Each structure stands twice: as C-alpha cells, then as structure tokens.
Amino acid sequence: MLEIEYSAIINEFKTVVDTTPSSKCLKKRKGLINMRIMSLKALITAALLSVLSLPIHASNLPSISEYQLDNGMKVIVKQDHRAPVVVHQVWYKVGSTYETVGKTGLSHMLEHMMFKGTKTLEPGVFSKQVSQLGGQENAFTSANYTAYYQVVGKQHLEKVMQLESDRMRNLVIDDTEFNKERKVVTEERRWRLEDQPTSKLNEQFNATAFMNSPARNPVIGWMTDIEHYKASDLRDWYRQWYAPNNATLVVVGDVEPQAVLALAKTYYGRYKPETISSVKPQLEIEQEGLRRIELKGATKVPSVQLGYHVPSLVTAKTAVEKQEVYALAVLESILDGSSSSRLPVSLVRKQQIAAGASAGYNTTDRLSTLFELSGTPVTGHKVSEVENALLAEIEILKTELVSQPELERIWAMDEADHVYYLDSIQAQASIIGSLVSVGLEADTLDYWIENIRKVTPQQIQAVAKKYLTRDNLTIATLFPDGKDHSGLKAYTGRL
Numbered sequence: 492m493l494e495i496e497y498s499a500i501i502n503e504f505k506t507v508v509d510t511t512p513s514s515k516c517l518k519k520r521k522g523l524i525n526m527r528i529m530s531l532k533a534l535i536t537a538a539l540l541s542v543l544s545l546p547i548h549a550s551n552l553p554s555i556s557e558y559q560l561d562n563g564m565k566v567i568v569k570q571d572h573r574a575p576v577v578v579h580q581v582w583y584k585v586g587s588t589y590e591t592v593g594k595t596g597l598s599h600m601l602e603h604m605m606f607k608g609t610k611t612l613e614p615g616v617f618s619k620q621v622s623q624l625g626g627q628e629n630a631f632t633s634a635n636y637t638a639y640y641q642v643v644g645k646q647h648l649e650k651v652m653q654l655e656s657d658r659m660r661n662l663v664i665d666d667t668e669f670n671k672e673r674k675v676v677t678e679e680r681r682w683r684l685e686d687q688p689t690s691k692l693n694e695q696f697n698a699t700a701f702m703n704s705p706a707r708n709p710v711i712g713w714m715t716d717i718e719h720y721k722a723s724d725l726r727d728w729y730r731q732w733y734a735p736n737n738a739t740l741v742v743v744g745d746v747e748p749q750a751v752l753a754l755a756k757t758y759y760g761r762y763k764p765e766t767i768s769s770v771k772p773q774l775e776i777e778q779e780g781l782r783r784i785e786l787k788g789a790t791k792v793p794s795v796q797l798g799y800h801v802p803s804l805v806t807a808k809t810a811v812e813k814q815e816v817y818a819l820a821v822l823e824s825i826l827d828g829s830s831s832s833r834l835p836v837s838l839v840r841k842q843q844i845a846a847g848a849s850a851g852y853n854t855t856d857r858l859s860t861l862f863e864l865s866g867t868p869v870t871g872h873k874v875s876e877v878e879n880a881l882l883a884e885i886e887i888l889k890t891e892l893v894s895q896p897e898l899e900r901i902w903a904m905d906e907a908d909h910v911y912y913l914d915s916i917q918a919q920a921s922i923i924g925s926l927v928s929v930g931l932e933a934d935t936l937d938y939w940i941e942n943i944r945k946v947t948p949q950q951i952q953a954v955a956k957k958y959l960t961r962d963n964l965t966i967a968t969l970f971p972d973g974k975d976h977s978g979l980k981a982y983t984g985r986l
C-alpha cells in the first residue's frame with residue numbers, strides 16, 4: 492500500500508483512489524509516480540470514478556459542518572441522505588514532503604504497518620472486520636498527506652470509528668512484522684519504479700526539477716532508504732504524526748452532524764494531543780536556466796516530460812497570485828481537458844506525431860509545484876519532435892489570446908466535473924480531506940467554478956508569459972535501452 496501520484500494522461504485517472512483491498516494506497520496515473528500533476532478538477536474526476544455512484548439532487552445538498560475536539564482533532568461532516576451509506580476517513584498531515592534525506596518513504600512504509608495490528612487487535616483483523624461488515628476500506632499516502640477510509644452501511648459507522656481510532660494511537664510496530672513488510676515494500680518499489688521506465692523517468696524528473704525542496708522525494712522512498720529504516724524510525728514517525736491534533740476526521744453520508752460529533756468525542760476525543768514539531772520551510776531555490784536529463788530504460792517507446800515551477804493555491808499568498816493559479820488551471824484545461832483540447836487535436840490528430848500528449852497541474856500541492864506536459868511519439872517520429880510541438884503550443888498561448896468560445900467550453904467542462912463530484916460521497920469526502928490537510932478551506936471546491944469563471948484571456952496569456960519560460964523549465968527524456976526485457980518478473984504481493 493503505497494500512495495503515489497502522477498504525471499501524464501488525464502484519461503488514466505481511473506485508478507486514482509484505489510478501492511480494492513489488495514492494492515491499498517496507490518494513486519497512479521499512467522504508471523508514473525508523483526501526484527503533482529493533478530488539478531483539483533482532475534482530482535475530482537479521479538475520486539469519483541472509483542467509488543459509489545448515486546442519483547443526484549445536488550441543489551438539495553446541505554453544507555459542511557466543521558468542529559474541533561478539545562485535543563485539536565478536526566471533525567468535518569457532510570450530510571448526503573441519498574443512500575443509507577457512510578464514508579469514514581481519517582487524514583494525517585504527513586507524507587513524503589515531510590520526510591528528510593535518508594528517510595524518504597517513511598510515511599508510506601508506516602501506512603503498510605497500519606494494517607499489522609494494535610495492542611488489542613491481531614495483524615490482519617482490521618481488514619477482516621470491515622469486510623465482515625460488508626464494507627470497503629483502503630488507505631493512501633501522498634506527498635501531502637496519508638489517509639485511511641472505510642465505506643460502510645450507516646449502522647456500522649461507530650464500529651469503523653472504534654477500529655480506526657484504536658490504530659491512531661495503539662499500533663504495534665513489531666520488529667518481525669516490520670522486517671517482513673519492508674520486503675514487501677522493496678518489492679513494490681521494484682515493480683512500480685525499477686521495472687516501469689515512465690515511472691522511473693518521472694521520479695528522476697521530479698528530483699531534477701526540485702533541488703532542495705522535499706517536493707523532490709518519491710512517495711515510496713528511494714530504495715536505499717527503504718532498505719535502511721529501523722523499526723524505531725517507524726515508531727517515532729507514528730508517535731509524532733499520528734496524533735489527534737495532526738488529524739482530520741471526514742464523514743460524508745447518511746448521518747446527522749451532531750451524532751457524528753458525539754461519536755468522535757467518544758472515540759477520538761479520548762487521546763491527548765501530541766507535540767508536533769514544525770517542519771522547516773526548505774523553500775525551493777529559484778531556477779535560473781533550463782535543466783535536462785535523459786534516461787535509458789526498459790522500453791521500446793521513448794517519451795518526454797516537461798515541467799515549469801508554478802505556485803499552488805496553498806503557496807499563493809495574495810489574491811493576485813491565487814488568481815494566477817486559477818488562470819493556470821484554465822490553461823491546463825485548454826491544453827488537455829478533453830479529446831477536443833489543444834494537445835490531442837494538434838499533436839495527435841492534426842500533426843499525427845504523438846500517440847499521446849497531456850498537461851497536468853496540481854493546484855492544491857502543499858509546497859510549490861509544477862505545471863507539466865508530456866508526450867509519446869508515434870512510430871516513425873522522434874521524441875524531439877513531440878517536445879518541440881509541446882513547446883510550440885506554449886508559445887501560441889503567449890502570443891494569441893484564447894477566444895471566448897473556447898473559454899466557455901472549459902467552464903462548461905469544469906461545471907460538469909463539479910456535478911460529477913457531488914454524485915459520489917467518497918469523492919466529496921476525499922476532496923474535503925485533501926483540501927483541509929494542506930491548509931485550505933473545506934469548501935474551496937464550492938467556489939471553484941466561480942473563481943474559474945473570473946479568469947480572462949489576458950490572465951491566461953500573462954501566466955503563460957510569466958511562468959512557462961525556458962529558464963523555468965525541466966525536461967526529462969526517456970529513450971529505449973535496446974535490451975530485451977521480456978523476462979521481467981511480475982509483482983504478486985500486496986500494494
């Protein structure tokens with residue numbers, strides 16, 4: 492169970508929030524590892540694709556109720572009475588961007604250990620009990636947070652809350668179990684990274700684009716770090732971060748807020764707050780020129796990934812900067828929001844040089860983030876042609892204003908995504924949890940469409956000129972290594 496993230500083609504978002512118990516924690520997009528490419532819109536699309544789908548009467552949905560327990564734990568409840576179902580999620584503000592050199596991947600490793608048992612529960616019993624309730628459960632780790640969730644009939648809310656609250660503070664990290672699980676994680680890394688050239692490219696791309704920010708850390712961790720953790724590292728990580736005052740409980744479904752609050756007080760309210768040491772800023776240094784890397788990998792198909800440093804809604808401090816984020820989000824949709832967006836139309840259908848081309852931007856990263864582009868050439872065309880064509884599309888955005896009809900189409904698309912989001916209680920909970928965990932308001936999404944509609948063609952041109960520049964660009968190219976890789980062993984373990 493690792494969490495992971497992305498970079499690449501929007502249509503492949505379907506696995507973003509995995510619901511199968513056998514593949515916990517992975518967020519994956521086109522096999523690449525690092526979720527920094529997701530826009531809020533994409534996150535919504537991703538989350539809703541994997542979960543419950545209910546009849547929608549969006550206009551009747553009540554607003555969000557927010558509370559804070561005496562020990563500092565946040566409790567957020569959103570009522571949705573369309574089915575007798577409830578989603579129970581606990582989000583911890585810890586992920587790979589909290590990790591230090593030599594200890595990368597600790598958050599993900601801890602997520603694996605969370606299914607090992609507590610002082611009163613044998614290893615594996617947690618999942619078995621949720622399954623016996625007819626529920627689904629899962630977990631995922633990202634750069635920004637680690638989250639655990641269950642989807643059950645509303646009558647079982649108290650039971651899953653009791654189970655989840657138990658492992659918040661009573662986890663047993665046993666040396667033998669830890670050593671066993673470390674082997675699982677190293678194997679997981681081999682399968683996800685070492686044997687997946689596009690994921691490996693993304694990992695190295697990220698570590699090149701970010702030089703001193705922990706945004707460079709792979710969520711699963713570098714192999715040598717995974718191999719050298721001690722069980723005590725995990726115990727310390729657990730004690731420090733898995734505390735009520737570092738957690739948010741999100742419950743969405745057929746519930747009454749006051750009843751959820753009462754249960755939360757009983758189960759989570761019994762713990763004392765922990766002293767949480769503040770994380771050093773480690774602000775990324777300014778990029779002052781193009782960065783480029785090449786990787787030869789076990790593939791027959793070359794590809795290219797490009798990224799520009801840009802702000803996120805979290806790092807944007809002023810109203811003007813926040814509006815730049817919305818403008819960049821619209822710009823992303825112009826390039827790659829649907830099959831009629833510019834990249835698929837131009838590179839795939841008109842020029843016929845790319846098998847695929849995409850853009851991505853995670854507007855809600857906790858730290859500074861990247862606006863990314865990627866592409867794969869069709870047979871007979873070079874990866875350099877795709878790179879040049881992607882850059883040419885960026886230049887067009889700087890020289891020609893986006894037309895009003897194109898902008899209207901983007902807004903309509905975003906509104907459709909918003910309605911989709913309301914269709915799923917799991918998606919609603921996931922969006923709320925992810926926003927609050929990076930320090931944004933729980934209702935940020937409710938104002939998303941309103942803010943997107945304020946973006947003007949001039950603002951789009953301005954952010955393209957300001958941020959999408961050569962000196963602010965990192966390019967990573969994957970080339971085939973010319974070897975035979977047909978004998979690669981498949982991974983059969985738990986994720």
Ligand SMILES: [Zn+2]
Nearest residue numbers: 492493516986
């Ligand atoms: Zn994992």
